[in-house]
Amino acid sequence: MLQYRHEDVPYPLGIDACMHGICTAVKHLHSLRLAHNSLKPTNIAIDSDDNLILLDFGSCRRFS
Incomplete structure (x- = not known):
């Protein structure tokens, strides 16, 4: 998960990407x-x- 990426991988995440x-x-x-x-x-x-x-698309809804 993105939340734990910084803990699990030693090189920096490309924020712009x-x-x-x-x-x-x-x-x-x-x-x-x-x-x-x-x-x-x-x-x-x-x-x-x-x-x-x-x-987690459980909350995904069509625009009304």
Whole structure:
């Protein structure tokens, strides 16, 4: 999870790339007229290449 990335990996996280990944994911959801509604570090996974993966879509809803 993104929340623990800084503890588990010895090299720094690219903050600009991280923020770009989050913004890209949110823009994609919004293009589908969806809102995640629970975006927080515990709902973002990160792979070994520092690619972000959104999790927990239980609160995801269509825009009204």
